[in-house]
Amino acid sequence: MIFTAPHYFKDRHCGYCKDSKIDHYALQSQWNGSKDVAIDEKESILIGTQILQMSCNEYDKLINQGFRRSGKFLYKPDLLKTCCRLYTIRTSSKYLNLSKHHRKIINKFIKLIAPNLKLPAKNTFDFRNLYEAQLESKNFKTIIEPSKFTKEKFELYKKYQIRVHNDDPNDISENSFRRFLCDTPFPQEEVKGNTQQFKDLKIENWNKENKKRIGPTHELYYLDDKLIAISIMDFLPSGISSIYFIWDPDYAYLSLGTLSGLKEIQMCDKLGYDHYYLGYYIQDCEKMKYKKQFGGEILDLANEIYFPFEKVDKFLNNRLFVIGEKGQNIIQELEVENKGEPIDYEDSDFKDKELINIAEDIYGNDEISQDAEECKQILKDKYKIKVSTLTEVPNIIPGSIPIWQIIEWFENENLDLDFEVELFINGQIVDFKLRDLIPEGRGLIIDCIRIFGLELIQDSVIMVS
Numbered sequence: 001m002i003f004t005a006p007h008y009f010k011d012r013h014c015g016y017c018k019d020s021k022i023d024h025y026a027l028q029s030q031w032n033g034s035k036d037v038a039i040d041e042k043e044s045i046l047i048g049t050q051i052l053q054m055s056c057n058e059y060d061k062l063i064n065q066g067f068r069r070s071g072k073f074l075y076k077p078d079l080l081k082t083c084c085r086l087y088t089i090r091t092s093s094k095y096l097n098l099s100k101h102h103r104k105i106i107n108k109f110i111k112l113i114a115p116n117l118k119l120p121a122k123n124t125f126d127f128r129n130l131y132e133a134q135l136e137s138k139n140f141k142t143i144i145e146p147s148k149f150t151k152e153k154f155e156l157y158k159k160y161q162i163r164v165h166n167d168d169p170n171d172i173s174e175n176s177f178r179r180f181l182c183d184t185p186f187p188q189e190e191v192k193g194n195t196q197q198f199k200d201l202k203i204e205n206w207n208k209e210n211k212k213r214i215g216p217t218h219e220l221y222y223l224d225d226k227l228i229a230i231s232i233m234d235f236l237p238s239g240i241s242s243i244y245f246i247w248d249p250d251y252a253y254l255s256l257g258t259l260s261g262l263k264e265i266q267m268c269d270k271l272g273y274d275h276y277y278l279g280y281y282i283q284d285c286e287k288m289k290y291k292k293q294f295g296g297e298i299l300d301l302a303n304e305i306y307f308p309f310e311k312v313d314k315f316l317n318n319r320l321f322v323i324g325e326k327g328q329n330i331i332q333e334l335e336v337e338n339k340g341e342p343i344d345y346e347d348s349d350f351k352d353k354e355l356i357n358i359a360e361d362i363y364g365n366d367e368i369s370q371d372a373e374e375c376k377q378i379l380k381d382k383y384k385i386k387v388s389t390l391t392e393v394p395n396i397i398p399g400s401i402p403i404w405q406i407i408e409w410f411e412n413e414n415l416d417l418d419f420e421v422e423l424f425i426n427g428q429i430v431d432f433k434l435r436d437l438i439p440e441g442r443g444l445i446i447d448c449i450r451i452f453g454l455e456l457i458q459d460s461v462i463m464v465s
């Protein structure tokens with residue numbers, strides 16, 4: 001991966017709550033009882049970086065550490081402080097519990113595209129018919145292709161943004177569309193794929209045995225040869241990640257957004273992708289309600305475990321959640337691997353246990369923040385490492401490697417000052433050892449390790465200016 005030094009972004013406009021939340025930081029003020037922390041500021045807070053190059057496999061692991069990409073920008077919210085708590089959510093056909101609403105949408109769509117398909121008798125429903133109807137349809141088809149710009153896509157995007165999101169037409173340019181939904185940080189061979197891959201992605205050829213496409217992908221929906229929707233996705237080793245969905249407002253009656261989710265869950269199943277990633281879920285955001293209706297799992301970043309929705313739903317409530325066990329004694333921040341390989345609840349130690357939310361015990365605990373501050377000082381005194389100086393990343397970020405763990409790595413020699421990094425400076429890539437750098441530079445590398453994990457940084461090039 002090649003990326004610019006990550007940065008901690010504050011004071012950002014929040015597109016989800018439109019800066020309407022006044023309870024941000026409330027968590028902290030509530031916990032530590034202090035009244036002097038700002039409780040009326042409104043901001044979305046995240047760690048972000050520009051990615052120059054990244055493989056789909058690397059991105060897959062990053063998604064499973066709570067990151068998402070927007071074009072070439074990679075980001076992860078600070079779940080402790082941001083106004084809206086953005087949780088990674090994924091599902092699969094195993095979790096899909098079709099509601100009456102879903103069935104209605106599917107039946108309406110089938111009637112339109114395959115009027116001759118025999119629907120099951122009343123009170124029965126067969127999800128497979130959604131697939132059958134598309135196979136049989138004479139007026140509906142989709143084309144799956146690489147994530148490339150076309151005028152046709154742009155025109156639909158523009159119409160959608162103006163009519164559905166009330167965007168100012170002057171703000172919508174071909175370039176903004178390109179940057180947001182066509183450009184990717186992935187290597188050319190993944191972007192382009194090959195002829196066989198796209199042949200295999202035609203619905204009539206769907207098969208679990210096919211070699212899977214890995215790469216950024218657009219699916220174009222045509223009704224009577226008119227483009228009516230575009231689904232923007234990343235096909236990744238562990239699943240398909242949904243990025244954005246554009247639909248023609250003239251076809252609002254088809255509920256294409258929900259329909260595409262159902263179609264894509266089915267596609268994952270038929271093509272043998274394990275998970276369908278729906279991006280972030282925010283419990284108190286009206287626009288996100290549809291995601292919950294697909295069922296699925298929520299990522300607990302600090303434990304690196306996916307919990308089924310119903311196990312953790314009661315803890316979300318726009319609060320930070322970290323699952324723990326009753327009676328657990330919290331003495332420090334949880335150890336984090338940050339390898340992007342979270343386990344399933346079923347395989348975790350929490351299976352069948354009574355779950356509680358221990359976020360407050362960890363992040364509302366003064367001793368733990370003091371401990372982080374002391375550890376920061378030890379890094380500085382003992383190893384001449386000044387963390388947070390260049391990145392401005394706080395001492396404590398849920399789901400990042402705690403500073404105490406970094407010190408432990410130094411003490412156990414899992415990490416030392418001979419650790420090698422590649423930096424992109426003044427137009428060229430230069431190898432450095434940690435010891436060659438000034439304390440702020442060393443701190444930057446350690447911040448990157450805290451944020452992205454040791455493994456990823458070992459194979460990365462960091463751009464510094």
Ligand SMILES: [Zn+2]
Nearest residue numbers: 014017083084
């Ligand atoms: Zn917000």
